[in-house]
Amino acid sequence: MRELDVSVVQAAVARMVVEANCRIGAEAMACLRRSREQEEHPLPRRIMEQIIKNDELAEERTVPLCQDTGMAVFRVQVGQELVLTGGLLEEALQTCMAQGYREGYLRKSVVADPLFHRANTGDNTPAVIYYEIVSGSRILITFAPKGFGSENMSKIAMLKPADGVEGVKAFILKTVREAGPNPCPPMVVGVGIGGTFDKCAQLSKFALMRELGQPNPHSDYAALERELLASINKMDIGPAGLGGHTTALAVHIESFPTHIAGLPVAVNICCHAYRHSRVEL
């Protein structure tokens, strides 16, 4: 057994929430630059240039790329040979996420009650946290702030097995087409296929935590990702929804076994501010 004091986790979490919000990853920046070169018309090209300039400015000034610094989402993978001491992990994550949002001048965008009162909690708590017990003696924390302009364009469908690959493709493309200019394209499309209703949605969220453009390890899913990306980029939605070749930067699919009667598909859409950070302790 390995012991780790939660204070070590706390310091890392406060840093990683600011970093994810203020710095676009190298893969995402490279992808934005490649996309700009593919836009031959002046308007989509200018929009891509503004996005790239914005992301450079944000990093230079350590300010958020987007004012919507999201609802905080963590994926926490804890090795079962690790013992956390000195406090509760849940409390450490929530407190230090709030600390990062306060000290990093990030927007607090969470309301305490979704339906009746909708009063802002004032510190961006609570974060949505997914815990997993894995092998080993380390803890891997992935943080992804999720903006709701794109989150609101996400959808789930419980398809029939008979709908097959064509049904899955049609649902994903329909969801992207209906999202259109609203989720701040160019978007990143996270797809979950299989599991149960809830598991499928979770898979689609985890798909948005992969490094941008990293393909699914299975060749058939990787081929489907490439095919869908090509179809989406022919839709002419384009940067900011004003036409062009760059409607999506990537399609990421995650799959899971499912029931003999089912074919769940979830599409979780992310904007071009593809933000996440990761720490292993």
Add this chain to the structure above:
Amino acid sequence: MKHVTLPLDEETVRSLHAGDEVLLTGWFYTGRDAAHKRLAACLAAGDKLPFPLAGETLYYVGPAPEKPGQIIGPAGPTSSYRMDPYTPALLDHGLRGMIGKGRRSQAVIDAMIRHHAVYFLTIGGTAALISDSIRKKEPVCYEDLGTEAVCRLYVEDFYAIVGIDCQGRSVLRG
């Protein structure tokens, strides 16, 4: 690139066409979901609005907090369609311009045609860049709403695209 001064007059609105790129200079108000809900409730009750709407422009934004020494934090547009249920009533009371991102409902477009109003787009996710053209910020009302409070902003050469013009023509795809 056209230079446009705020507040807008009707002649200026008529001269703007979907797809025009513009640089806005002048004052406008901020307002998003929660503020729209209160403004609509105010109008429904027949009460006086907390600020004069006639001829004004609303920017759908909830800025991030400013760092010490900054006028405003990153301040990009939020999705406009969420304001659609409240917007026709605001247009009926004189609202002339809106700034946001994404689609509008047919009811909003019809009200824009009726009242000669214009809808500008700014580029979502370019909040750090956009905040550079914001020069002054004054609180107006609903301060308890935090980032959703209404402020008055003075902008210089604020980049926008005419998304839907006063004849209802749109530049948006999809």
